[in-house]
Amino acid sequence: MTVKTNAADLVSVSVTGQVAHPSFSGLPAEPYRLTSEGKAFLWPTFGGIVYNVSVGDTAFGWSGDCVHPSISISNAHPDKNRGLNILSCVGNVAVVTTGAAKGAEGVVTGKSGRFSDQVIVHFDIETRRKIAIGDQILVRSEGVGMTFPDHPEVRAKSIAPGLFDKLPVRTDPSSALLIGVTATVPPHLVGAGAGLTSEGGSLHIQSTDRAELAKHGLDTLRLGDVVAFADTDSRYNNGYRRGAMAIGIVGQTDGPRAGYGPGTTIVMTAIDGALGAFEAPGTNIADLLGLSK
Incomplete structure (x- = not known):
C-alpha cells in the first residue's frame, strides 16, 4: 500500500565528510577493551574502509567490535560533523x-560511532x-x-523518502501505521544508546x-535488517x-562488550500504539535498495 508523505516539500541539501580513520584513544595507554566476562580483547572497531563486511551479511560472528560495513x-x-550526522538519512x-574513485555513487546505510560521530555509506x-582514507564523500x-499526513503521531527519523516508499507497510483497524520487520526487540534487550x-x-x-x-x-x-x-x-x-515503538535498521555488527550488540539507526517512532509492526522475514535494505557487493 502507499502511505502519503510530504516528500515533495522536503529540502534536499548537500553535506560532506571524509573517509574516517580507525582510531583508539590515546589515554588510557592500553588499547584493550573488556568482554562481558571481563576478558581483555583487541579487535578492529568502527571507522575506515571495511573490505569484507557488507550490508546483507550476518551481523554476528565477526572478530570485530561494532564494525561498520563498507x-x-x-x-x-x-559542528559540521553534527550537521553531516543529523541531515544524512538512510537511503x-x-x-x-x-x-x-571520484564520481562513484553509494548509499547511506546508517549512523554510528560512539556519540553520533560517523555516517556509514x-x-x-x-x-x-x-x-582512500581522507577521500571526500x-x-x-x-x-x-518528513511527515505522514494520515499518521501525524508517527515521527520519521533519518530515513530517505525513497527508502520509506519501498518498506512493507500496512494499516490496522485503529489506523495505526504498521511496518514489516524481520524481528522485534523486547525492551529488556535494548542496550547502548538508551538515553541518548x-x-x-x-x-x-x-x-x-x-539464548534470549x-x-x-x-x-x-x-546488516541492513529492519x-x-x-x-x-x-x-x-x-x-x-x-505502548511506544521504534523502527530501526541494523547498521553495525555485534561485539563482545556488555550492553552492546548489533547497532541500529532509528528511522521511525511513535507512542500510544500509533506505530506497529508485522512479521516480514527477510526485510533488508540490501534487497530494498538493490545494493550490490
Missing part, C-alpha cells in the same frame, strides 16, 4: 568527490578498493522533516545472552515507554 565518514569540524545517495567492494541529504538522542548514532541490541536472542529470533540478524523495538520511545531520546 565506509565510515565524518567531518573534522565538530540517501552519496558521491565520492575526490581521489581514484555502502559502496561495492570494487569501489572500496579505489577509495558528498551526501545528497533528504528526509529530515535518536537523531543520530545507534541504538544497540544487547547480545550477551545468546534466539528466543526472540534476533540471533540471525543481518527491526522493531517494543515499548521504546525515540521521539527525542531513546527510552522505555509502554
Whole structure:
C-alpha cells in the first residue's frame, strides 16, 4: 500500500565528510577493551574502509567490535560533523568527490560511532578498493522533516523518502501505521544508546545472552535488517515507554562488550500504539535498495 508523505516539500541539501580513520584513544595507554566476562580483547572497531563486511551479511560472528560495513565518514569540524550526522538519512545517495574513485555513487546505510560521530555509506567492494582514507564523500541529504499526513503521531527519523516508499507497510483497524520487520526487540534487550538522542548514532541490541536472542529470533540478524523495538520511545531520546515503538535498521555488527550488540539507526517512532509492526522475514535494505557487493 502507499502511505502519503510530504516528500515533495522536503529540502534536499548537500553535506560532506571524509573517509574516517580507525582510531583508539590515546589515554588510557592500553588499547584493550573488556568482554562481558571481563576478558581483555583487541579487535578492529568502527571507522575506515571495511573490505569484507557488507550490508546483507550476518551481523554476528565477526572478530570485530561494532564494525561498520563498507565506509565510515565524518567531518573534522565538530559542528559540521553534527550537521553531516543529523541531515544524512538512510537511503540517501552519496558521491565520492575526490581521489581514484571520484564520481562513484553509494548509499547511506546508517549512523554510528560512539556519540553520533560517523555516517556509514555502502559502496561495492570494487569501489572500496579505489577509495582512500581522507577521500571526500558528498551526501545528497533528504528526509529530515518528513511527515505522514494520515499518521501525524508517527515521527520519521533519518530515513530517505525513497527508502520509506519501498518498506512493507500496512494499516490496522485503529489506523495505526504498521511496518514489516524481520524481528522485534523486547525492551529488556535494548542496550547502548538508551538515553541518548535518536537523531543520530545507534541504538544497540544487547547480545550477551545468546539464548534470549534466539528466543526472540534476533540471533540471525543481518546488516541492513529492519527491526522493531517494543515499548521504546525515540521521539527525542531513546527510552522505555509502554505502548511506544521504534523502527530501526541494523547498521553495525555485534561485539563482545556488555550492553552492546548489533547497532541500529532509528528511522521511525511513535507512542500510544500509533506505530506497529508485522512479521516480514527477510526485510533488508540490501534487497530494498538493490545494493550490490
